[in-house]
Amino acid sequence: MRNRNWVGIALTMALVVTGSCGQEDRQTRAERNWTQQLKSSDPAVRKEAVVALSAVARQNYEHLDLIIACLSDNDGQVRAAATNALAAFPVTDAYFVDKLLPHADPLASVEAAAVIEVLEMICAKREEVRTILANRLPNAHGPQRAALLKLLAGNIAGVVPLPDLGPAAAVSTAGLLLARVPAGSFVMGSPVTEAGRKETESQHTVTLSRSLFMSVTEVTQEQYERVMEINPANNSSCGRNCPVENVSWHNAVEFCNRLSQLDGFTPCYRGQDDETVCDFSADGYRLPTEAEWEYACRAGTTTPFNTGNAITMDQANFNIVPPVNPAVPPDDYPHRTLPTGRYMPNAWGLLDMHGNVWEWCWDWDDDTYYSNSPDMDPSGPEAGQRRIIRGGSWNNTAEQVRSALRFRSSPRGRVDNVGFRVVRSAP
Numbered sequence: 010m011r012n013r014n015w016v017g018i019a020l021t022m023a024l025v026v027t028g029s030c031g032q033e034d035r036q037t038r039a040e041r042n043w044t045q046q047l048k049s050s051d052p053a054v055r056k057e058a059v060v061a062l063s064a065v066a067r068q069n070y071e072h073l074d075l076i077i078a079c080l081s082d083n084d085g086q087v088r089a090a091a092t093n094a095l096a097a098f099p100v101t102d103a104y105f106v107d108k109l110l111p112h113a114d115p116l117a118s119v120e121a122a123a124v125i126e127v128l129e130m131i132c133a134k135r136e137e138v139r140t141i142l143a144n145r146l147p148n149a150h151g152p153q154r155a156a157l158l159k160l161l162a163g164n165i166a167g168v169v170p171l172p173d174l175g176p177a178a179a180v181s182t183a184g185l186l187l188a189r190v191p192a193g194s195f196v197m198g199s200p201v202t203e204a205g206r207k208e209t210e211s212q213h214t215v216t217l218s219r220s221l222f223m224s225v226t227e228v229t230q231e232q233y234e235r236v237m238e239i240n241p242a243n244n245s246s247c248g249r250n251c252p253v254e255n256v257s258w259h260n261a262v263e264f265c266n267r268l269s270q271l272d273g274f275t276p277c278y279r280g281q282d283d284e285t286v287c288d289f290s291a292d293g294y295r296l297p298t299e300a301e302w303e304y305a306c307r308a309g310t311t312t313p314f315n316t317g318n319a320i321t322m323d324q325a326n327f328n329i330v331p332p333v334n335p336a337v338p339p340d341d342y343p344h345r346t347l348p349t350g351r352y353m354p355n356a357w358g359l360l361d362m363h364g365n366v367w368e369w370c371w372d373w374d375d376d377t378y379y380s381n382s383p384d385m386d387p388s389g390p391e392a393g394q395r396r397i398i399r400g401g402s403w404n405n406t407a408e409q410v411r412s413a414l415r416f417r418s419s420p421r422g423r424v425d426n427v428g429f430r431v432v433r434s435a436p
Contacts (some may be wrong), residue, residue, distance in 0.1 A: 011234060014352050015232075016371065024257030029316040039061075039067060040062070040071075040072070043058040043061045043062050044058070044062070044072070044075065047059070047075060047079065048056035052082075052084035052087055053086075053088055053093045055079070055082065055084065055087045056084075056086050056090045058086060058171050059076060059090045059091050059094060060090055060094065062075060062076060062331035063076055063091075063095075063097075066094075066098075066238070067097070067098055067099065070104060070105065070108070070335060073105070073108055074108070076091050076094055076095060077091070077095070077108065077112060077124070078403065079108065079235075080092065080095075080112070080123035080124060080127075081123070087165050088123060090278070091123070091229045092123050092126060092127055092130075095109070095127045096130040096131060098131070098305060103141045106128070106138060106141045106142065106145070107145075109124050109127065109128060110124075110145065112124045116161075117279070118254045119281035128142070132409075138343070142342075149307055151152065152208070152413035153274075155219065177237045179222050180383050181268060181271075181272055181294075183232045183234065183235045183236050183268055183271065184231070184232050184245060185224045185225075185226075185228065185232055185268075185431065186224065186225045186226070187222035187223060187224050187225065187431075187432075187433070188222070188223055188225050188357055188358040189220060189221070189222055189357075189435055190220065190221040190223050190301075190304070190305045190357055190359075190432075190435075191220050192217055192218055192219055192220045193216070193217060193304070194214060194215065194216040194217070195214070195215060195303075195304050195307060195309075196212050196213070196214055196215075196311065197212065197213055197214070197215045197300060197303055197304070197413070198210045198211050198212035198213060198413050199212065199313070199411070199412075199413035200212060203313055203413070204313070204408060205313075205406075205408025205409070205411060205414070206413070207414070207415065209376045209379060209380075209381070209415050210413045210414070210415060211380045213380065213382070213384075213385060214303070214384060215300045215382070215384060215385075216384055216385050216386070217300065217301060217304055217386060218385060218386055219289075219386065219434055219435070220430045220434075220435040221301060221305070221398065221433070221434060221435055222432060222433050222434075222435050223305050223359060223430065223431070223432045224299065224430040224431050224432070225354070225358060225359055225360055226349035226350060226360050226361060226430065227252035227253075227361055227365060227366055227368060227428045227429065227430045228252065228253055228261075228264065228428060228431065229249060229250050229251060229252060229253060229349060229427055230242050230245065230248070230249055230250075230252070230253045231246070231249035233253040233256070233264060235270065236264055236267050236268050237260075237264055237267065240253070241255045241256055241260070241423070242254050242255055242346075242425075243255045243425040244345055244425060247345070247346050247347070247348065248348055250348040250349055250350065251346050251348050251349070252346055252349060252361070252365055252366045252428040253345065253428050254346060254366050254424070254426060254427055254428045255423045255425055255427075256423060256427070256428060256429065257420060257421050257422060257423045258296075258369050258396045258418075258420035258421075258422075259282065259285075259420055259421065260423070261280050261296055261369045262285060262295075262296065264294075264429075264431075265277065265278060265293065265294040265295050265296065266278050266293070266294075267432055268293075268294045268431070269294050269433075270293075271290075272293075274291070274292045274293035274294065274433065275291040275292055275293050276287075276291065277289070277291040277293045277294070277295040277334065278295065282420075283392075283420070287371060287388070289386075289434075290434075291387065291434075292293045292433060292434055292436075293433060294431045294432070294433045295371065295432060295433065296369055296370055296429060296431065296432070297370055297371065297413070297430070297431075297432045298370060298371050298372055298386075298387065298388050298389060298390040299370045299371070299372040299379075299387075299389060299397045300382070300386075300387050301370075301432060302368065302370050302399045302400075303399065303412060303413065305356070305357065305359060305362070305399065306363075306399070306412045307355075307412050308355040308356040308357040308359065309356055309357075310355075310356070312411070312412075313411045313413070314363055314410070314411060314412060315355040315356070315362060315412060316363070316365070319407075320407050321409065323352070324347070324352050324353065324363070325352055325361070325363040325364035325365070325410060326343065326351070326352070326361070326364045326365045326369070326403050327363065327401060327402070327403060327405055327406065327407060327409075327410045328344065328403065328404050328405055328406055329406075329407065332342055343403065344403060344404065345403055346365055346366060346425075346426075347365060347403070347405055349361055349365070360374070361400075362400055362412075363400060363401060363410040363411075363412075364400065364401050364402060364403060364405070364410045365400075365402060365403055365428075366400075366402050366420075366426055366427055366428035367398040367399065367400055367401060367402045367416065367426055367427040368398060368399050368400045368427075368428060368430055369396060369397075369398055369427065369428075369429040370389075370397040370399055371388065371389060371396075371397075372388070372389025372390070372394065372396065372397045372399065373389050373390045373391070373392060373393025373394075373395070373396060373397070374394070374395045374396065374397055374417035375390040375393055376395050377390070378390040379415070394419075395417040395418055395419055395420070396416060396417065396418060396419075396420045396425055397416070397417055398416050398417065398418050399414070399415065399416070402426035402427070403426060404426055405426075
């Protein structure tokens with residue numbers, strides 16, 4: 010009796026194993042069949058195979074290379090199926106990202122554009138993917154580095170191509186793309202013959218001994234919200250790539266310190282309100298000094314604008330004060346903030362240095378200090394009542410968005426045409 014029981018158990022186990030093996034064989038045959046279907050001349054068959062294989066790949070990444078290859082299929086529906094399948098992957102580690110990145114040459118192919126689209130979709134859903142990408146940046150080169158910069162910067166260039174900053178670029182975890190601004194000397198201020206010149210723009214030579222990383226764009230609403238967990242912008246309907254505004258100088262300083270902590274840098278600022286001091290030797294983010302801002306805006310130019318002797322509505326977002334003219338479309342004069350990246354960058358890859366929003370600087374306002382400031386690394390007076398803003402905005406005239414134009418505002422003030430960009434010392 011006991012022997013018969015053991016025989017029964019053995020037979021049962023054999024049937025289970027046989028059934029399991031049969032199930033595995035059927036699965037293997039099905040996968041082999043789907044793989045063959047990818048070679049079909051019928052796009053509908055290929056699309057069905059992509060969907061079926063992606064269900065398997067989501068479990069163990071098997072057949073992932075085949076799905077990636079379908080991103081370059083000559084049929085749009087097959088490409089779309091592959092894109093959607095990859096974007097739906099439950100990314101839990103760097104393996105998936107590392108499989109995609111070698112295909113992400115942004116200039117090479119339809120496949121590359123689709124890979125970047127997939128990664129953008131995943132980044133929007135999974136913040137940890139952005140961290141994986143940021144960790145890959147130091148060792149990335151050439152087209153792959155360009156793709157990483159594009160992804161990490163949140164695809165900032167709304168109309169113009171993303172500036173080619175090469176190995177001189179850096180990216181923060183909040184998605185700020187930073188361009189390297191070299192150390193150097195320049196003539197700050199404007200000549201007496203410059204149209205719109207103010208008496209507070211006396212010319213003097215300044216030398217900046219530190220190379221800097223400066224954010225390519227004004228801090229956007231999306232970037233601000235990632236760090237501060239709030240979007241205070243009045244023009245929030247403008248979208249995630251529009252500059253944040255309605256922020257005080259104190260808000261901007263707090264943003265810099267929080268971003269420094271997120272990126273593992275030493276915060277530059279300490280103290281409260283008007284007692285805030287800046288440690289320029291720290292490696293964290295901060296507001297540019299007034300001299301650093303004008304130097305970066307000019308990018309080697311000596312003309313009123315970094316575009317030359319004049320500036321047009323095709324080059325910056327400012328108020329041209331048009332005459333009443335029914336023939337002119339209203340969109341030519343937006344009279345509001347616009348998404349960053351609509352206009353060509355200056356020679357150092359910086360966007361929107363003229364117009365869109367005023368930008369907070371570190372310096373207190375003091376006309377006497379300005380005209381008699383140190384020749385080397387001026388950092389502004391030690392005290393004051395108002396802080397410097399630079400660059401002009403969407404509701405200022407061309408003369409008010411000149412490189413040399415200086416203005417000031419209460420550090421507690423919050424208005425719909427003042428934002429900021431950040432810098433940090435370059436190693």
